[in-house]
Amino acid sequence: MFLPIGPTSRRFFAVKTVTVEQVQAGLPNLLRLVAGGEEICVVRRKRAVARIVPAEPAIAPVDWTSTWSKVDAIFGGRPAPGKPGSQVIIEGRR
Secondary structure, three states: OOOOOOHHHHOOOOOEEEEHHHHHHHHHHHHHHHHOOOOEEEEEOOEEEEEEOOOOOOOOOOOOOOHHHHHHHHHOOOOOOOOOHHHHHHHHOO
8 A cells, every 4th residue: 555664765766645535544654655755635525625745845855056076176177086987887888
């Protein structure tokens, strides 16, 4: 009925939809998902009637705007030592 909470289940969030009956039967499981940062949409007869959301945001947004300037400062405009990231990914898929 519900996905377990684990380290990999917190990477990408999609709003989960559950019925009122599912909320009544499995509220503790739903609250675990919400505590992990997920949003739950509760429906009755195919119409949304409520949303269960975390009390506080799970993760603050990351500011990536200055990332490449920091990388350039570290490596002086030269490529980073070692294998290119694309090669590491290809090797990992084998």
